[in-house]
Amino acid sequence: MPLIAVxxxxxxxxxxxTQARRVLEALNLDLQFEEAPVGGAGYLASGVPLPPExxxxxxxxxxxxxxxxxxxxFEALERRLRPEAALLALRRELGxxxxxxxxxxxxxxxDASPLKPEVVDGLDIVIVRELIGDVYFGEKGRRTTQEGLRxxxxxxxxxxxxxxxxxxxxxxxxxxxxxxxxxxDKANVLExxxxxxxxxxxxxxxxxxxxxxxxxxxxAAMQLVRRPADFDVIVTGNLFGxxxxxxxxxxxxxxxxxxxxxxxxWSGANGMYEPxxxxxxxxxxxxxxxxxxxxxxxxxxxxxxxxxxxxALRIEAAVxxxxxxxxxTPDLGGSLTTSEMGDAVLSALT
Ligand code: IPM
Ligand code: MG
Numbered sequence: 001m002p003l004i005a006v007x008x009x010x011x012x013x014x015x016x017x018t019q020a021r022r023v024l025e026a027l028n029l030d031l032q033f034e035e036a037p038v039g040g041a042g043y044l045a046s047g048v049p050l051p052p053e054x055x056x057x058x059x060x061x062x063x064x065x066x067x068x069x070x071x072x073x074f075e076a077l078e079r080r081l082r083p084e085a086a087l088l089a090l091r092r093e094l095g096x097x098x099x100x101x102x103x104x105x106x107x108x109x110x111d112a113s114p115l116k117p118e119v120v121d122g123l124d125i126v127i128v129r130e131l132i133g134d135v136y137f138g139e140k141g142r143r144t145t146q147e148g149l150r151x152x153x154x155x156x157x158x159x160x161x162x163x164x165x166x167x168x169x170x171x172x173x174x175x176x177x178x179x180x181x182x183x184x185d186k187a188n189v190l191e192x193x194x195x196x197x198x199x200x201x202x203x204x205x206x207x208x209x210x211x212x213x214x215x216x217x218x219x220a221a222m223q224l225v226r227r228p229a230d231f232d233v234i235v236t237g238n239l240f241g242x243x244x245x246x247x248x249x250x251x252x253x254x255x256x257x258x259x260x261x262x263x264x265x266w267s268g269a270n271g272m273y274e275p276x277x278x279x280x281x282x283x284x285x286x287x288x289x290x291x292x293x294x295x296x297x298x299x300x301x302x303x304x305x306x307x308x309x310x311x312a313l314r315i316e317a318a319v320x321x322x323x324x325x326x327x328x329t330p331d332l333g334g335s336l337t338t339s340e341m342g343d344a345v346l347s348a349l350t
Pocket of ligand 2: 242243
């Protein structure tokens, strides 16, 4: 019986994860669920954001359903004790170097995006974000300059093997879609990016069927607002992918709509699935959060880690149907509560 680790985390994490779990349970797939604290909740339970038992559960599970981490109460703690440290450690420990962040516009949500409907029409992007390298995981710290000034530093680097493996995922993804891959970097300024671009070009030789373009990240940010529907697959590093995926979410109407899958390979073993939104402490516990991103993350779990493509499609169709029927949480301009939105998706599940 497949084991799903449920790590609700902080803020709105528990609320949205509850709805995603309800949808998974409704499929009668004979899944086993085990829950564990992570982030601020992990810190409160055992003094560290990623308790050893939580990590062990994630490693043992066939897939991890993750909520969100982040809690202003713990912002002043040393970095390794902050909620976010748990997420970064999980990604690293599970070797999840691939982060797939699809941004699609569900029919009926054209008006939810701050962009004009004709601009977002046809939006269907996958951002392939590298997840365990880059400036996120380089040496970081504080030091004092010769002038006696406090200085912070974070080391940015990628080696060629790290770039090659994520580039391959980008090309493979593009090959299965519209065969357009846009690699995003800042090669005009950063040496890390120049190596990135060189390696992506080397990998491109193996994929003559895919049309590759390169774009500087500042231009990509602009084009994502100007003509988002022209993108197919975007492959980029950890930091740029973090920023561009939040931006892409607004093209899709709301950050409450975007799921993600973090994978160590195509088999999906140990894959982790989370909405790209954070813990949103300002609306936590009020039933205002949109559970769609979490529910769609559960669909990705079924697809990538359990090989249940048909069930994944059923969930995605149910979300589409609920939205088409007008079900909306406040972020989409509606007034349904988190659990009412979950009800709407459940009743649309055929
Ligand atoms: C994300 C989040 C995380 C990140 C934070 C919470 C560490 O913003 O998954 O996009 O920066 O990767
Ligand atoms: Mg982010």
